[in-house]
Amino acid sequence: MSPVDSFHNEIPTVNHDHSLRREEESQKRERSQRRDRNFVRRALGRGVPATDIEDRLLIVTEFHKLNPEHDPIAYVRGLIDDEGSSLGNVDLARAPATDSSALGNNSATSSHAAREQQTLQSEVTARRYIQENFEAGDRLAVVVRNRKTGETVQRVTTAQQIATHEFQSWLRHKNARGSDIYLSLNTLKEHAHGRTKADLKEIRHLYLDLDEDGSQKLAAIYQNPAVPHPNYVLHTSPGKFQVIWRVEGLRQNDAEALLRGLAQRFGGDPAATDATRVFRLPGFTNKKYEDNFPVKLAAGTLPAPVYHQSDFGIETVSQPGTAVRRTVSNRGVASEASNSQSERDWAFALRRLRRGDDPEHIVREIAAYRATDRYDSQETAKLAGPKKPNPRYYAEHTVARAMEQLGMSRTSDAQENRSPETEPDR
Numbered sequence: 001m002s003p004v005d006s007f008h009n010e011i012p013t014v015n016h017d018h019s020l021r022r023e024e025e026s027q028k029r030e031r032s033q034r035r036d037r038n039f040v041r042r043a044l045g046r047g048v049p050a051t052d053i054e055d056r057l058l059i060v061t062e063f064h065k066l067n068p069e070h071d072p073i074a075y076v077r078g079l080i081d082d083e084g085s086s087l088g089n090v091d092l093a094r095a096p097a098t099d100s101s102a103l104g105n106n107s108a109t110s111s112h113a114a115r116e117q118q119t120l121q122s123e124v125t126a127r128r129y130i131q132e133n134f135e136a137g138d139r140l141a142v143v144v145r146n147r148k149t150g151e152t153v154q155r156v157t158t159a160q161q162i163a164t165h166e167f168q169s170w171l172r173h174k175n176a177r178g179s180d181i182y183l184s185l186n187t188l189k190e191h192a193h194g195r196t197k198a199d200l201k202e203i204r205h206l207y208l209d210l211d212e213d214g215s216q217k218l219a220a221i222y223q224n225p226a227v228p229h230p231n232y233v234l235h236t237s238p239g240k241f242q243v244i245w246r247v248e249g250l251r252q253n254d255a256e257a258l259l260r261g262l263a264q265r266f267g268g269d270p271a272a273t274d275a276t277r278v279f280r281l282p283g284f285t286n287k288k289y290e291d292n293f294p295v296k297l298a299a300g301t302l303p304a305p306v307y308h309q310s311d312f313g314i315e316t317v318s319q320p321g322t323a324v325r326r327t328v329s330n331r332g333v334a335s336e337a338s339n340s341q342s343e344r345d346w347a348f349a350l351r352r353l354r355r356g357d358d359p360e361h362i363v364r365e366i367a368a369y370r371a372t373d374r375y376d377s378q379e380t381a382k383l384a385g386p387k388k389p390n391p392r393y394y395a396e397h398t399v400a401r402a403m404e405q406l407g408m409s410r411t412s413d414a415q416e417n418r419s420p421e422t423e424p425d426r
Contacts, residue, residue: 205247
C-alpha cells in the first residue's frame, strides 16, 4: 500500500476520534450546567439573595474552563433569571434543608483549596469590575509595577482580553511575586501603544485619589450635595481610597479641569488629575507596604448611574495652580479647598520655578523632604504628610507637571511623551 493510500485510510479514524472528543466535551458542559442549575434552584429555594448566589457560583462553576470563549457572568445571571422565573414550579419540599456544596458551608479542609478559592474570587472581582465599566472592544492600559525590582510593564489591549482567564492568571502571577496591578480608567485609541494625552479616545470616568485622611474626606464627599454619589470606592490601603464616578459626554480638557476641581475641593492628590491616570484593579493586593493589603470595593457600589458634567456642582480649575473657575449648577458650589502636603509641594515647585531655580535642585529638595514623615508645626502629634515610598519619582512628577503648567520645556522628547503614570506611586 502506498503512503498516499495509507493516509486516506487513516482519515476516518482521525475524524472518529475528533467526534468522540467533541461528544465528551459536550457531555462535560451538560453535566456542569446541570450542577450549576441545581445549585441555583436550591439556593433560591432557601431564599439566598441573587447577588450572593452569583458571587458563589462564579467561584465554583467550571463554565469558564469548558467555555473559554463565552462570558461566565452572563451565563450565571441567565441561570439565576431562568430559575427565578420558574421558581413557582419547583417542588421546594424536595429540596434538602442543608447542602454544603451549594453555599460553601463546608469550609476548605486544606490551605491549597483555600488559596484556589481566593484566586477564583480575585478573578471574579476583577472581571466583573472590568465588564461593568467597559465595552469588550475598549482599549485600555494595564500597568504592572514591582517597586523592589524596578520592573514596570505596560500593556495596551482590549477590555475583553484583559478579562480573560489567561490574562488574569498572568496578572495574579505578577501580583503574587511583588508587582502592583493598575488599570486605565479612560479608553485609548485603536492604534495607541502608550497612554499619552494624544492616545486618549474617550472620557469614561472622573476620580479622586485620597491618600491622606481618606476616611474623613470620603465622608465629606458622600455628605456634599454638590457631587453625586460615587459609583465605586476602592479601599486601597489603610485609610486610603480611590473614588470613581462613571461619566459620559465630557471632553478631555473639561474632564481634567473638573478633576483638578475635585482634588482641590476634597483634598485629593493634585498629581492624580490627568485623564490618562491608572488606578488599582480590585481583586489584587497592594504590595506597597510590608503587609499585603487586598484592594477591595467598598460597600455601596453603584455601577448603573452614568453622570454628566452638569451633575458636578463644583468649581473647576482650568490649569494646574490657577484660580478656580465657577461651574454653573443647581447642586450648589463647594467651599474653599483644603491644603494638603501634596498641594504645598505643588505650590513650592511653582514658586521656585518662577524664581528661576534649577528644576533638578527643586526635585532633590522635594524628594528629601518627602523621604520622611512630616508633622504639623502647631500640633506636633498630627501627621501632616506621610513619607512617600518613592520620593524621587514623586518629586520628579510634581516638578515636571509644574514645568508644563509654566510652559517650560522638559529635558528630552522622551520625557515629554512618557505616560504620566508609567510608574504609579500609590
